Amino acid sequence: MTLESSNPTSSRSPKMDANGERDVLTRLRTDIISSVFEPETRxxxxxxxxxxxxxxxxxxxxxxxxxxxxxxxxxxxKGFRVAPVSAEELIEITDHFITLEKRALREAIEHGGEDWETNIVAVHHRLSLIEGLPWERRMERHSEWVERHREFHESLVAACKGKWLFRLRSLMFDQLDRYRFVTKRAPDGLGGKKSEEHCEIMNATVARDADLACELIEKHIRDTSDRAIRLL
Amino acid sequence: MTLESSNPTSSRSPKMDANGERDVLTRLRTDIISSVFEPETRxxxxxxxxxxxxxxxxxxxxxxxxxxxxxxxxxxxKGFRVAPVSAEELIEITDHFITLEKRALREAIEHGGEDWETNIVAVHHRLSLIEGLPWERRMERHSEWVERHREFHESLVAACKGKWLFRLRSLMFDQLDRYRFVTKRAPDGLGGKKSEEHCEIMNATVARDADLACELIEKHIRDTSDRAIRLL
DNA sequence: AATACGATTATTTTCGAAAATATAGGAAAT
DNA sequence: ATTTCCTATATTTTCGAAAATAATCGTATT
Structure with a gap:
């Protein structure tokens, strides 16, 4: 069995159309998340x-x-508009996401098998390949980083039992992603720190240390959200 | 200002079309919730x-x-199917709903004003009009009861600050409703008990006793869910 | 009998024309 | 100048025809 086939069913399947292009739902969502359209835009x-x-x-x-x-x-x-953003909403989304992610992580650590573990390591490696790059290169491949980062966090909780738990946490993750994006431009110099955190989270998770993993992931999320709130 | 106009913005607007008919989204959802179509039906x-x-x-x-x-x-x-149901899923949904509903209720009790209070009493009264009926009459108007019951629970948490909290709890409520429906036929004789519980929940809420209200509502939900689980 | 293939039917999916609705502009009345 | 009403324009919303895809069934072949 290849690693690819052992992948847990992803919440968002690739959904390529006949020409190999991503479908309009995915493209539109990506464009909104990555602020191609301003909030409130018709x-x-x-x-x-x-x-x-x-x-x-x-x-x-x-x-x-x-x-x-x-x-x-x-x-x-009167048609559709891009949803508005606000610091208040970001705070709430962060809160829900942390709660859900921690629950999901505990469940995953409890139930995850070897495939789950292996997938985490593999996905983390792909993420680290980008995070290890110098700042300029990283920025060039930012949209790719977003995808890898999403995959990494998803891989951590992929083994969680609760279908709805997974679903709700993914909903909140995608919302957070949109907010996360406003911090893209800031040349933080935090790249290294983030990369280290991901590594620590992976280690704690694979070592089945639920308490530590939850603590690390909460701090990880809270930090990035706080940064975003200040920039909003 | 009339009571009607002071109604909090409902999560599901009536959405009548030109002919005064409920729109297809609402009708289809209602039909699925009330088991007009079996699970898995194409x-x-x-x-x-x-x-x-x-x-x-x-x-x-x-x-x-x-x-x-x-x-x-x-x-x-290959098209669309009615989502499957399972005892396992019901247990999970119940768990999420209780968590969310309690949080929302606390927030609502903290922030709710006079309009919120008044609306609860009004909506509860409409519910009690049906619940006070003898069993046979109640069954005749069951779909109406479902709507009133939804409105009652929504009115309790309508003043909660968190938009997403409200949204997520409503998502879970609707899912629960579907499961709740399997217990419709059973001529429980619990009608009176339920009605009493609703009254107690209203009283505790309007009296701003968050701890009691949460305790009562948890028991209320857990009881009905447990019944449904046994019947599944 | 079992399998593979092709033709027929059933169903989903995509698309743009037509209907319904909202917005903008401009003339008439106060 | 402000409001009202009508007209023209812009935009959304609905719908079914046509294209693409999946399922079915019978026939031929091993």
Whole structure:
């Protein structure tokens, strides 16, 4: 069995269309997360149609799903907008995410098997390849880093029993990602620190030290969120 | 200011279409919650189109939203199905809901004003009008009871600060509702007990006794869920 | 019998035209 | 100048036809 096939079912399947392009739902979500559209921006069908090269119906479907996920707001008869952001909301999302992530992590540590462990190490390695790069290179591949970072955190909790626990924590993670993005530009010099933290989290998790892993991950998330709050 | 206009913004707006009919998303969700379709049933567009008298695109939009909410599953190229149910999932949903509802209730008790209080009393009264009926009458108006019961629980936490807290707890409430429905037929004789519990919960909440209110509501939810688990 | 293949049917998915609705602009009335 | 009403424009929303895909069934081959 290859590592690839042992991958836990991901919350977001790749969903490539016939041409090998990511589908419009995924692309739109990525664009909102990475602030291609400012908060409150109207998402007109005419524009979106040309931008993503899909029909109106397909767009509506994607947009209404994103409204369920909280990325866009909808006012009947007046279309869709990118959801607003606020420091207050970031604080709340951070809080929920930490609670859920810690619960999920404990469950995963309790139930995870060898495949789960192995996957964590593999995914972490891919992440570290980018995090080890000098600042400029890292920035070039930022969108890739975002994806690897998401995969890493997901791999940690992939073995958690609760389906809804996983689902809710993933919902909150994606929301956090959007906020995390505002800190992208700041040339922190924290790259190294973050990379170290990821390593420590991985070690504690694989060593099945739930208390330590939870403590580390809480601090890790809280730190980055606090940074984002100050920049908001 | 009338009571009606002081109503807190509901998570689910009525969304009537031009003819005064509830929209397809709402109707479909209600039908799934109330087990009109068995779990795992395929939801074919041809059938749904005639049943709800809407176009295919509109249906797709509704169905993909319901998949975000967890009511239907989707397999690309093979359409939509009613999500499965299991005792295991019910246990998990109950657990999440209790956690969220208690947090939300504390926040609401802390921040709620006179409008919030008044609305609770009003909505509770409407609920009690049905719950006071003899068993047979109650069964006739069961779907109405479901709606009133939803409104009652929502009114309790309506003043909670956290938008996402409210959102997540509503998500879980709707899922619970689906499971709650399997207990409909059972002629329990618990109607009176439930009605009493609702009254006590209201009293504790309006009296701002957060500890008591949380204790009562936890017991209230746990009891009904346990009943449902046994019947599953 | 079992398998593989191709043709037929059933179903989903995509798309843009048409209907419904909201917005903007401009003339008339106060 | 402000409001009201009508017209023109812009935008959303709905719908079913057409394309793409999956399932079914019968026939041929081993």
């Amino acid at each position: 998402l007109k069908f005419a524009d979106m149609k040309t931008r993503y090269n899909v029909g109106i119906g397909t767009l509506r479907e994607a947009l209404s799903q994103l409204s369920s996920e909280g990325f866009v707001t909808v006012e009947v008869g | 939801l074919k567009f041809a059938d749904m189109k005639t049943r709800y008298n809407v176009g295919i695109g509109t249906l797709r939009e509704a169905l993909s939203q319901l998949s975000s909410e967890g009511f239907v599953t989707v397999e690309v190229g």
